[in-house]
Amino acid sequence: MIDLLSRPIVELLGAFGGGTVPSGGPADVLRLSSAAIEAAQGIGRIAITELASNWNGDAADAALRYAENAHASALALADHADDIAAVVDRACRDTEQGFVELQAIVQSFVGIALSAGPIIATPIGQTMLISAAIEHLERALAVVARVRAELAVHAATAGELASPPAVPAPIDSGPAAVPGSPSNLMTSPATAQVIETGEKLAKTFAQSLSQTGGTPDSPGAGGAQHFLGNSAMDSPGAGDADRGVEVRLPDGSTVTAPNAEAAGAVRSALTQQGVPYAWGGTTPGTGLDCSGLTQWAYAQQGVDIPRLAQEQDIGSSVAAGDVQPGDLAVWDGHVAMVIGNGQLVEAGDPVQVGPIRTTNSDMAFKGFYRPTQ
Structure with a gap:
């Protein structure tokens, strides 16, 4: 046994x-x-x-x-x-x-x-x-x-x-x-x-x-493969500052982040798909809340952002039509990370990928922000 x-x-x-x-x-x-x-x-x-x-x-x-x-x-x-x-x-x-x-x-x-x-x-x-x-x-x-x-x-x-x-x-x-x-x-x-x-x-x-x-299963799978993520862990392209850094998403498509830190944050956040939501959670693989997920993902790239969701409106403000992978969608009580192709990853219950939106219950939307610029 x-x-x-x-x-x-x-x-x-x-x-x-x-x-x-x-x-x-x-x-x-x-x-x-x-x-x-x-x-x-x-x-x-x-x-x-x-x-x-x-x-x-x-x-x-x-x-x-x-x-x-x-x-x-x-x-x-x-x-x-x-x-x-x-x-x-x-x-x-x-x-x-x-x-x-x-x-x-x-x-x-x-x-x-x-x-x-x-x-x-x-x-x-x-x-x-x-x-x-x-x-x-x-x-x-x-x-x-x-x-x-x-x-x-x-x-x-x-x-x-x-x-x-x-x-x-x-x-x-x-x-x-x-x-x-x-x-x-x-x-x-x-x-x-x-x-x-x-x-x-x-x-x-x-x-x-x-x-x-190896190649992990889809976000709905269980066990170690479920936790370890998806093909978004593929290496970024060797691009210059104008082209950014490529990231492969779970569906196999490729998007371009503005820089290596943003690309790495997206990859890190995607490894947590399926992790349960936990109020005040900051432990990857065990339990995360919305701001705990984004703070941890950026911390893996050496980028420090505030702990609370409403305080993560840092860096440069980005228009809705100009969002790129790694940008944060910030409400007065929630935060999610844009991953590209009209999608974002957030700590729902569990951590999951969904379409970009600007509404979240009755919370006021503060905007999109790029912490790395």
């Missing part, structure tokens, strides 16, 4: 793998690449000095300018690799922490069961054990939801790093360019391969984070 009741938690633990990241992983490879680029840059610095002292004229000046740009690009590429490695490290640390917490939850439940002794065979003992199993499973689900929200933020950051720094354009792309001259330096196959490999690695990392935990 102990094995049967602990199985759901053990299965969640298995989703975290072995709990440790072996050496020689993506972060280590990126740092080695960064060190190699910096070493090459140091050699290039010496070459620039020699070039300046032994070559004069307009062609020399053009070559020096190009070499200086290449030097700056090498530094930028090295920093870019270090930035991606830092994101990988943070994601690994969050995953390892979740693994440790789930291990402790499993050990706690088994300890309770073993300490019960012979009473476990009685109806009272079995009732106690089932209650303990439910409580421990809720704790485990909360850990998984938190880790998924953290990984969604890292995926968004990795997506933003998918494009490598710019490299110098050729000095002259016309037919008069001399083979082997500086104008062909940064367009060599080797350089292009390094840039392409770095871009693919960043995109692959963002995609792999978005796929952690």
Whole structure:
């Protein structure tokens, strides 16, 4: 019976793998690449000095300018690799922490069961054990939801790093360019391969984070899959500030949030679908009220908003026709989060998705607000 009741938690633990990241992983490879680029840059610095002292004229000046740009690009590429490695490290640390917490939850439940002794065979003992199993499973689900929200933020950051720094354009792309001259330096196959490999690695990392935990069922399903959410956890697109960050909704459609924080808040809020409403509730996976849901979702992105619903009218006011995912619909006693496609997510009973509206019982509607701007 102990094995049967602990199985759901053990299965969640298995989703975290072995709990440790072996050496020689993506972060280590990126740092080695960064060190190699910096070493090459140091050699290039010496070459620039020699070039300046032994070559004069307009062609020399053009070559020096190009070499200086290449030097700056090498530094930028090295920093870019270090930035991606830092994101990988943070994601690994969050995953390892979740693994440790789930291990402790499993050990706690088994300890309770073993300490019960012979009473476990009685109806009272079995009732106690089932209650303990439910409580421990809720704790485990909360850990998984938190880790998924953290990984969604890292995926968004990795997506933003998918494009490598710019490299110098050729000095002259016309037919008069001399083979082997500086104008062909940064367009060599080797350089292009390094840039392409770095871009693919960043995109692959963002995609792999978005796929952690498999494909959950629809919001009406029960158990762990019901709690963990839906395909909205897919990685955001690597867009610039004008295009925003993409979010996949439960119905499979894709919407664009104004920034990574808003996109992450939508993803976090959607993980709580099916969680019961609780007056004053602030505990994900157990019980949330309307403002508890929105405050928690934004807190996962490092954005602090007030606790009370009527006080969450912060940031910039947004017209009804201009709302985007992550915007908050605020009443004088209720708040909901816009997720796009004419929908919002809110802590009803339970947390659920519904159409955007501006009415809620007899409450006065204060408007739509964007906390991140």
